[in-house]
Amino acid sequence: MCSNTNTTETQSATISSSFGKNLKITIFGGSHEPHIGVSIQGLPEGITIDFHKMNQFLSRRAPGNSIFATPRKEADTPIVQSGLVDGKTTLEPLTLIIENTNTRSGDYTALRDIPRPAHADYTASVKYDGSVNMSGGGPFSARMTAPLCIAGAIALQLLEDWGISIGAHIYSIGHVKDTPFDPVMVSSSDFIPLRESSFPVLDESKGYLMGDLIQRAMAEGDSVGGMIECCAVGVPVGIGGPMYDGIEGHLSQIFFGIPAVKGVEFGNGFECTTLYGSQNNDAFFMDGNTVKTVTNNHGGILGGISSGMPLICRLAFKPTPSISKEQNSVSLTNKTNEKLIITGRHDPCVVIRAVPVVEAAMAVGLLDLLLGN
Numbered sequence: 001m002c003s004n005t006n007t008t009e010t011q012s013a014t015i016s017s018s019f020g021k022n023l024k025i026t027i028f029g030g031s032h033e034p035h036i037g038v039s040i041q042g043l044p045e046g047i048t049i050d051f052h053k054m055n056q057f058l059s060r061r062a063p064g065n066s067i068f069a070t071p072r073k074e075a076d077t078p079i080v081q082s083g084l085v086d087g088k089t090t091l092e093p094l095t096l097i098i099e100n101t102n103t104r105s106g107d108y109t110a111l112r113d114i115p116r117p118a119h120a121d122y123t124a125s126v127k128y129d130g131s132v133n134m135s136g137g138g139p140f141s142a143r144m145t146a147p148l149c150i151a152g153a154i155a156l157q158l159l160e161d162w163g164i165s166i167g168a169h170i171y172s173i174g175h176v177k178d179t180p181f182d183p184v185m186v187s188s189s190d191f192i193p194l195r196e197s198s199f200p201v202l203d204e205s206k207g208y209l210m211g212d213l214i215q216r217a218m219a220e221g222d223s224v225g226g227m228i229e230c231c232a233v234g235v236p237v238g239i240g241g242p243m244y245d246g247i248e249g250h251l252s253q254i255f256f257g258i259p260a261v262k263g264v265e266f267g268n269g270f271e272c273t274t275l276y277g278s279q280n281n282d283a284f285f286m287d288g289n290t291v292k293t294v295t296n297n298h299g300g301i302l303g304g305i306s307s308g309m310p311l312i313c314r315l316a317f318k319p320t321p322s323i324s325k326e327q328n329s330v331s332l333t334n335k336t337n338e339k340l341i342i343t344g345r346h347d348p349c350v351v352i353r354a355v356p357v358v359e360a361a362m363a364v365g366l367l368d369l370l371l372g373n
């Protein structure tokens, strides 16, 4: 325990918010700070960024756009601070910010003493001892995924120029499952309707069932979790490497930086444990001069290295911690058991707004690997 940290200990407990080697992103700010932002190092010089596309991408994540999202409405307009001259990138880090305009810190005052079960209030209060502004969830807030989406929008643009396309859909909410991507035949055209949908599923009838489930949870003052399936097509053979340079480890690092992610699987994931080797192995065949596999249980990754088949993964998200149902907690100052009723504006299910966040994370992770290849 370090609740009585001295200055030296507190200083050493800095928050790491950087990811990547060749494309290094650093996310800064907080949910109820004046702004949040991202600094991106390692972008090629002289590229033009399509801000119209970036804004479209950010609006998919922005709050206040659906009945299933927190009503906190933010414009989420990125403002360039440095690294762009005449609309083109320079060799300096590209830094962009988003102003926070709709903060209601009063909603969070009580949570400093009575931590929300399943949120970061308790662990952060012990670790940072009040030296981090936790209002609105501070650096643990999902608001920090907006700067990730700025970096992701830029990475997606570069990847598209290189023939790599990324798309994602809501794979499940509770026990209701969407149709999965076809792991062999999935193509970039499958992603277009998903990007245009406020509830991106492949089977709309399943989408309605998922919506019902979320609404029932909302009516009970409760929340639900679910999974997102994400896919990249056009990834060339040979990206990644063995052991700690593998694609799975690299992408998992950025995926687990997304709040509420509790599991990541690649290819057929945990399902492979139920198969014989003869069923799980993906047979090779020649398609002209290209080596392909008949099935794609390996999700486009063998030995940490891309195989050229569609790269497929799924992320599990827990139910939103902040629910309005009464819960048991404690008073950290009085050391007593307490009842907690959370007010404020929260997503009844984080999965819907997290779809573009997962695409952004995969884009940044893959571009980082590609730039080092």
Ligand SMILES: Cc1cc2nc3c(=O)[nH]c(=O)nc-3n(C[C@H](O)[C@H](O)[C@H](O)COP(=O)(O)O)c2cc1C
Pocket (backbone or CB within 6 Å): 070, 118, 119, 120, 137, 140, 141, 142, 145, 258, 259, 260, 261, 318, 320, 321, 322, 345, 346, 347, 348, 350, 353, 354, 357
């Ligand atoms: C897009 C998105 C929106 C979220 N919205 C909320 C929210 O409204 N309320 C909340 O309590 N948690 C929300 N979360 C989850 C919390 O930020 C997260 O559970 C918390 O920081 C604790 O981290 P952990 O779940 O990774 O352990 C959201 C997460 C994401 C990805």
